[in-house]
Amino acid sequence: MAILNRLKERLSRTRTELIGSLARVVRGHGCLDAELLEQMEEILIRGDVGVETTAKLLEGLKEKSRAAGQLKPGQILAILRQQIEEILGDERSKESSLPLSSTPHVILVAGVNGTGKTTSIAKLAKIYLDRGRTVLLASCDTFRAAANEQLEIWARRLGVGMVKNQPGADPAAVAFDALRAAQARGIDVLIIDTAGRLHTKSTLMEELKKIKRVIGKQIQNGPHETLLVLDATVGQNAISQARLFHEALGLSGILLAKLDGTAKGGIVIAIKDRLNIPVSYIGIGENLDDLERFDVGKFVGALFSDS
């Protein structure tokens, strides 16, 4: 259960500040009245759950209490937990098997500037390497200064190959070259790093679509995964980011980075409630091993473990 303990420890800030605070006010108050609802609203919004999802959770509580009469604190918390689990859906991690749909299995990684794409890619590569897969990285950030160098250092540390081009080169061309190289070398997994871009810059989003198109022409059903890296410290703008990237690329999942440093893990709930895009991975630390497949049961369990 070492992994569960680690998750619990890394989510400790969200656990104490979000779920812990909720448990405290619910236990301290005793009955579900307007005052308690307002206190719960404050805690949920402070936890980045968002106005809309918060209203939904509290509305659900009120309804249950109308139907079942006065709820005991334990019941209030249980209903809350159940509602959160319902919103998060039934994502279960398949710890041991990360199925590869083709060779190479191509993963396109995108996101806003500074969310942690490159670091997350290194961690993702590590997950595949640990399962005995061969990995190739593609550095398609041809814009930011020293982006190549940054990924190159990770590639060296991981002992995997990397395909790059000159700064200013067409990123789609780099992706194409990398895919060709992966095919020629019989690599299992190709992970493509792209330049950070604000989701509102339509020309830059066009550039991403082109990368995706080029991959799709070269390999059937490619890219097989398209991941958006979101920074967990971002607030409700995460919704906007996910929506626009999804419109442009058709995301297969979200990689939520930097979840360990924030007390605002509520964003996971908001994302899942507002957009039906699965959270695939969560980043919970600065070490190479600190990326996990997202598992609703484990996540909710870690959050509610003390309450």
Add this chain to the structure above:
Amino acid sequence: MFEELTRRLNSALRDLRGRGKLSEKIVDEALRDVRRAMLEADVNYQVAKDFIRRVREKAIGQEVLKSVRPAQVVVKIVHDELVQLLGGEASTLDLSSSGSTVIMLVGLQGSGKTTVAGKLALHLRSRGKKTLLVAADVYRPAAGDQLSLLGEQIQVPVYVASGKKPVEICAKAKERARREGIDAVLLDTAGRWHIDKEMMQELVDIRRKVAPDEILLVADAMTGQEAVNLAKEFDALLDLSGVVLTKMDGDARGGAALSLRAVTGKPIKYVGMGEKLDALEPFYPDRMASRILGMGDVVTLVEKAKATMDLSEQRKLEEKLRQKTFSLDDFLSQLHQLKKMGPLDGLLDLVPGFEASGIVVDEKALVRVEAMINSMTAQERENPKIIEGNRKRRIAAGSGRTVQEVNQLLRQFAMIQKMVSGMGERGWEKNLLSMRSKRRKGRVYR
């Protein structure tokens, strides 16, 4: 960027504007919507609560409700409180200290410290300050390389000392600055969690050792409710002198701006408005408040124009417009003036209502247009009608474009000519808008 908050606040306040008389109940309803809009924009819960309380206290006062135009008074109260919340007076860097001014940049990972370092260095250099960039991030792979490349681009020296501790690097850099008579030293520290005690201690040590004149917190404008925690932690340990908000050119609803200022009491000094190194702007609380309330930031736009546009050129141009002799040469000179004003996207955001229009501007298209016009003879620029097949082929070959693109330019120019001939009086803002190009087509894959 603030448009969503703007939209929500506007709709909350519009209901008020339509009424002659206000009751407490109506004000409360409007303020409930304002509060919700603020929370959705990631304004900190407590900050929003206090804000609403203050506005309510003032708005419910007898004089307001009895005044001739009560709704306008309430809107004004909201505006004034926003200005207060955003920090009242504008504040920029203090470079008055004799010797080298040391500016330390701190923040979370990915907030944009290195890019801000480059932007500030360019800003200082262009004001004639001898500047030194210091790579004090020894943890993130290739952080030093990134800063070195930025320094190269803007011709500012970069101090990199691999294998040394950040405290030592900063101290050595300060020494070098003093020796070489450098005016401003920018310390680019590594990103870190505000809860990471060890890493935060490193910043405390640097501060103790080099005594920076300014410590700026670089924060992502999209930060959620955590903004308050991180600002408090950094401020408690380092006594910040100000904040730089980055990625403001996205659709961040600006809640972080309001919260950061409110909890630290420290001014927002600059905002990052784009990926290019000249996309850094001073922060004006009053203008930002107007912008949040949807009044557009025409003052900034006019100031930018004044700073970069040659007024005599403008007068000549307006004369030409009146006489309907607007030529491709004039068009080119306008393009140049526009480019001097900075990234086009950022510029157009300042025009009220432009963002909502969904029009897409492509700067590369402007470069191509410039190349084609540059390949024309003076006679052709004066009178584009004479450009037939042979001339088109020559222009296309000369500019590396296709004949179709030359045709397209001529067609567009004819349209512009037609448009401007009808608007000579209306001045340059409209010209600017007429040059927006259409959504670009997919680029050719090479």
